[in-house]
Amino acid sequence: MFSNKSLTIYKIRLPLKIPFTTSFGTQHYRNAIILHLMYNGIDAYSECVTDEGPYYSYEDNETALHIIKTYLINYIKDVPEPSKFLERSEKIKGHNMAKAAIEMLLWDYYSKVKKIPLYKYIGESKGYALIGISIGIDDVKKMINFIHESIKSGYRRIKVKIDKGKEIKILSEIREYFPDIPLSADANGCYTIKDIEILKALDKYNLLYIEQPLQHDDIIHHAKLRKEISTPICLDEPITSYEKALKAFEIGAADIINIKPGRLGGVYNSLKVIELAKEFKKGVWIGGMLETGIGRAFNIALASLNSINMPGDTSPNERYFNKDIVLNLFKMNNGTIIPYDSPGIGVNVDFEFMKNVSTRIEKLDLWV
Ligand SMILES: [Mg+2]
Known part of the structure; x- marks a missing residue:
């Protein structure tokens, strides 16, 4: 017999307003997996932050779907609390983005059960998030125009993507035009680590920090590099667990951590790393993976926590999309965004539009 529980998986292809280029490639679309849980009259949502290719990390949409449908689904037939799900999924090595998609679905579900907005459910919040912008690699003149617009709209911090061989041109021209911006x-x-001379040369641009200069899985050489440069180091890609964050702080590899709940396996692990950064008196902010309004709502809730002490990459929806899959859009005011005050992540999903941009829709029944 089928219960009234179901999990619907939407694989969507949402065009980006403008292409986004990093040192690992150019993205024209956000190819996301959206999860929709229906149970006991509650609709909960989450977004898996994987994309089509394994470029940010080894996970991609197909590996995430495989892990979710083959393994993780078996752990949520009783719709457990997020902590219970984490315990059950511990034996699966890695695949944090797939795990996070399920874990965050459960956070949305339980904050809706308790009728509390997610940002109040997960900790002490200041009630708003400080917003910075992340700008992709482009013609430097275009990047400068974009920075100009971003400062005018109130962003609290400008982050630019750089690539080997392009860094000096990008940073010297930007600094010439904007000597004092954060x-x-x-x-x-x-x-x-062999590129240490290039990295030393970046000290003169007075950066707030350089994010993930060395390889995606490296922590140790960052500690070595940090002794040679004056620019603080922010780590992103290798911080996939509380233990990795602890090691990075202990050996002096990181001054700052960019928290991405998808990379850390969800909200619970993110909260643990945020508290760890506080204990070590380090910087901590919330990053982004070009999320739709669903993933973005989780990021804004986390970014509003008291312990987050730096502006994150959590722009309003319109920075990335002409049309989003949610109807209520975040608005930035003086470089801040206020999380939604309705229960859970608080988004209203535009189902008609989401179906239009879906390349695959699968409904799974979750009977026990
Ligand atoms: Mg990064």
Whole structure:
């Protein structure tokens, strides 16, 4: 017999307003997996932050779907609390983005059961998030125009993507035009320790930090690099667990951590790393993976926590999409965004539009 529980998986292809280029490639679409749980009259949602290719990490949409449909689905037939789900899924190595998609679905579900907005359910919140912008690699003149517009609209921090061989041109021209703006650069792991001279040369651009200069899985060489440069280091890609964050802080590899709940396996692990950063008196902010309004709502809730002490990459929806799959859109005011005050993540999904941009829809019944 079928219960009234179901999980619907939408694989969507949403065009980006403008292409987004990093050191690992150019994205024209956000190819997302959206999960919709229906249970006991509650609709809960989440977004898997994988995309089509394994470029940010080894996971992609198809590996995430495989892990969700073959393994993780078996752990949620009783719709457990997120902590219970984490315990059950511990034996599966890695695949944090797939796990996070399910874990975050459960956070949305339980905050809706308790009729509390997610941002109040997960901790002490200041009630707003400080917003920075992440700008892709482009013709430097275009990047400068974009920065100009971003400052005018109130962004609290400008981050530019850089790539090996393009970094000096990008940063020197930007700094010439904007000597004092709060600026950071994200290399997405395009250097190795052998490039130390290039990285030393970036000290003069007075960056707030350089994000992930060395390879995606490296922590140790970042500690070595940090001794040679004055620019603080922010780690992103290799911080996939609380233990990795602890090691990075202990050996002096990171001054700052960019928290992405997808990369860390969900909200619970993100909260643990946020508290760890507080204990170590380090910087911590919430990053982004070009999420639709669903993933974005989780990020804004986390970014509003008291312990988040730096502006994140959590722009309003319109920075990335002409039309989003949610109807209520975040608005930025003076470089801040207020999380939604309705229960859970608080988004109203535009189902008609989401179906239009779906390349696959699968409904799974979750009977026990
Ligand atoms: Mg990054």
